[in-house]
Amino acid sequence: MTEFLPFTRPTLDQEMIDGVVDVLKSGWITTGPQVEKFEVALADYFGGERKVRALTSATGALELALVLAGVGQGDEVIVPAMTFAASANVVVRVGAKPVLVDVDLDSRNLLIEAVEAAITPRTKAIMPVHFAGLPADLDSIYRLAEKHDLRVIEDAAHAIGSSYNGKRIGSFGDLVCFSFHANKNMTTIEGAAVSVADEDSARQLELLRFHGITKLSDGGMDVSVAAGKHNMTDVSARIGLSQLARLDEFNGKRRALIKRYFDTLADSRLRLPARGDDGHSWHMFAPLVPFDELGLDFAGLRDKMHGQGIGIGRHYPAVHLFSLYRDMGFREGQFPNAERIGRETITLPLFPAMQVADVDRVCGALLEIIGTA
Numbered sequence: 001m002t003e004f005l006p007f008t009r010p011t012l013d014q015e016m017i018d019g020v021v022d023v024l025k026s027g028w029i030t031t032g033p034q035v036e037k038f039e040v041a042l043a044d045y046f047g048g049e050r051k052v053r054a055l056t057s058a059t060g061a062l063e064l065a066l067v068l069a070g071v072g073q074g075d076e077v078i079v080p081a082m083t084f085a086a087s088a089n090v091v092v093r094v095g096a097k098p099v100l101v102d103v104d105l106d107s108r109n110l111l112i113e114a115v116e117a118a119i120t121p122r123t124k125a126i127m128p129v130h131f132a133g134l135p136a137d138l139d140s141i142y143r144l145a146e147k148h149d150l151r152v153i154e155d156a157a158h159a160i161g162s163s164y165n166g167k168r169i170g171s172f173g174d175l176v177c178f179s180f181h182a183n184k185n186m187t188t189i190e191g192a193a194v195s196v197a198d199e200d201s202a203r204q205l206e207l208l209r210f211h212g213i214t215k216l217s218d219g220g221m222d223v224s225v226a227a228g229k230h231n232m233t234d235v236s237a238r239i240g241l242s243q244l245a246r247l248d249e250f251n252g253k254r255r256a257l258i259k260r261y262f263d264t265l266a267d268s269r270l271r272l273p274a275r276g277d278d279g280h281s282w283h284m285f286a287p288l289v290p291f292d293e294l295g296l297d298f299a300g301l302r303d304k305m306h307g308q309g310i311g312i313g314r315h316y317p318a319v320h321l322f323s324l325y326r327d328m329g330f331r332e333g334q335f336p337n338a339e340r341i342g343r344e345t346i347t348l349p350l351f352p353a354m355q356v357a358d359v360d361r362v363c364g365a366l367l368e369i370i371g372t373a
Helices: 014-026 033-045 058-068 086-093 112-118 138-148 199-209 234-245 247-265 298-307 336-344 356-370
Strands: 051-055 076-080 097-101 123-126 151-155 175-179 192-196 213-215 221-223
Touching: 014 234, 033 051, 033 192, 033 234, 051 058, 051 199, 051 234, 058 086, 058 151, 058 175, 058 192, 058 199, 076 086, 086 097, 097 112, 112 138, 123 138, 138 151, 192 199, 234 247, 247 356, 298 356
Parallel strands: 076 097, 076 123, 123 151, 151 175
Antiparallel strands: 051 192, 175 192, 213 221
């Protein structure tokens, strides 16, 4: 029987497992020397000029970045209508208002003209999402931010290893937040990091991620801010160190698989995503399917693909159509590109352990179901 092919799977080798065992045996399993090593390794990966702090989740990282940027009650943050719900949810959680705007149909990234039109005197920050690892138009975004005195919080959850104009995402910019969830290009099982430009911001993140505590020289402590708890464990960091060492290899394999997808599906009925260049890390491959033309829906396609032993995902429904955001006044028809993406998107298998033959198997099953152009 053919093995079931999921749409994603983390790569965990024996060296990573042995490293975790060593950490467990050390007796120091929460935040400690491995987290420090991981943060240094990430900073080195970004060129050595940035300060990096590790956290337990990208959702927490985005929320702390908003706090660090001074976003709060009455402020507005511009967020794409096509993203994972966490991007907008964290804005609500700090008491601010998410101002959703539409995205490009193929890149899935913010439409710059829509961002500019959405800026008001209450706007405090712009949150571009590097969708699927394809960098947003950062030159335009940072120009707008400078013009209007705004902060930029990059949701780079998909973009570890991506580059923009030859520079790695995270090696420059304002506040850049990465995810190391199990389905990302590298994983710490659960985890995240924030890349910042200066030591003061890094120190503020340290306070925000662990109860606002400052340790005093006499062995006591002070609490200067009512912070939560978002500190990464040494167990997670040890996995991250091994994953980071293989990240470029992982991303190279993703790019090779993507080439096969594009070559095989070029003349299909699918609308393929923007391809980008070699700086695209390809977190996922999510073409659009003309479900209405096919007389099919996502659930039907998923079941047919599962019947062939192949998993597919759906990334993502449009944010403004969730009940939370409808209750805020958002409505159907506001963001047509985001809505079409949410309606037609499927996520095909993509992970480093796949072989080109797996891509051929996926494409063969899919084309059998949907036909060719």
